[in-house]
Amino acid sequence: xxxxxxxxxxxxxxxxxxxxxxxxxxxxxxxxxxxxxxxxxxxxxxxxxxxxxxxxxxxxxxxxxxxxxxxxxxxxxxxxxxxxxxxxxxxxxxxxxxxxxxxxxxxxxxxxxxxxxxxxxxxxxxxxxxxxxxxxxxxxxxxxxxxxxxxxxxxxxxxxxxxxxxxxxxxxxxxxxxxxxxxxxxxxxxxxxxxxxxxxxxxx
Numbered sequence: 001x002x003x004x005x006x007x008x009x010x011x012x013x014x015x016x017x018x019x020x021x022x023x024x025x026x027x028x029x030x031x032x033x034x035x036x037x038x039x040x041x042x043x044x045x046x047x048x049x050x051x052x053x054x055x056x057x058x059x060x061x062x063x064x065x066x067x068x069x070x071x072x073x074x075x076x077x078x079x080x081x082x083x084x085x086x087x088x089x090x091x092x093x094x095x096x097x098x099x100x101x102x103x104x105x106x107x108x109x110x111x112x113x114x115x116x117x118x119x120x121x122x123x124x125x126x127x128x129x130x131x132x133x134x135x136x137x138x139x140x141x142x143x144x145x146x147x148x149x150x151x152x153x154x155x156x157x158x159x160x161x162x163x164x165x166x167x168x169x170x171x172x173x174x175x176x177x178x179x180x181x182x183x184x185x186x187x188x189x190x191x192x193x194x195x196x197x198x199x200x201x202x203x204x
Contacts, residue, residue, distance in 0.1 A: 017198045018120075019072040021079040026164065030184040032077075035201025036193065041070040043079070055085045055115055058112040060128050063117035067126065076122045076196050082183045084159030085113040091159045100149050101142075103160040107170075112159070116180045120192040127192050131185035133176025135163070140170060 016039040020031055023042035031038055043066040049058045059081040067079030084091040086106060094100035116131045153167060154160040158161035163174075163181045179186040190200050 005010040009039055010186065014190055016075060016118045018193065019075050019077045021070045021077050022065040024183055027080060027184040028180050030179055030182060030186060031102075031189070034186055035199065036192055038078075039075075041072070041077075043067075043069045045069055047081070055083050055088065055090050055113075056117075056130060056132075058090065059083050059115045060119070060130060061106075063119040064126060064128060067119045067121040073123075076120050076193075076198060078189070079119045079121070080116060080184050080189075081118040082114065082158055082180075085115060086110065093156055093158055094154055094160045095150055098203070100154045100160045102147050104140055104145040104170075105142070106156070107137045107159065107161070109137060110146075114159075114176070114181045116183060116185050118185060118188050118192060120196055122196050127195060129185075129188035129192060131177045131180035131183075131188050133174060133178075133180050135171055135181060136173040137170050138172045 016037050018036060018038045020027060020038045020040050021043045022159050023040065028040060045062070045065050046175055047062055062081035063079045065079070066081065067077045070077045091103055094103055111134055113134045117128060118131070119126055119128050148154060148166065151166055153165050161170060163171055163178065174181065177185040177187065193200060
């Protein structure tokens with residue numbers, strides 16, 4: 001079992017304090033990083049942006065929808081949604097090689113936003129927080145974009161890159177939340193959990 005698998009198993013083996021409405025291994029790892037035992041329930045919702053919907057509104061709506069669609073009467077449910085935004089367009093996961101290369105070339109030498117909304121549903125109540133970060137990419141050559149696609153990393157990543165992986169070499173500057181760009185902003189997550197009485201590492 002790899003390192004991520006070991007940490008995930010460790011988190012899931014504890015007494016769960018929250019349900020994570022996500023199948024993302026990155027979100028599971030981040031939640032374990034702050035010492036919150038959890039179990040995972042992958043939601044099944046339509047994640048399409050609505051017509052004329054602002055990106056900030058979209059990610060908050062989807063985070064809440066993910067948390068609400070998971071039945072967990074005894075535990076709070078944590079949902080999250082992340083969007084890479086350039087020119088008011090939300091860049092999703094690349095469909096194929098051509099779309100990944102096109103995304104990377106659009107991001108090349110420019111600044112984009114990464115929005116991650118976090119929702120915590122407890123019974124009939126819910127709370128939402130939004131993390132907004134700016135990421136500056138250096139100029140990318142066509143050859144390194146091809147090599148990056150060949151690495152396999154961009155295939156399941158919003159915007160076609162992973163800041164915590166090989167894609168880190170593209171990032172010239174970051175203003176905001178590193179964990180938010182990864183997919184689960186830990187400051188906002190810990191704030192919501194604390195308000196719901198769910199302890200993190202310092203209170204465990």
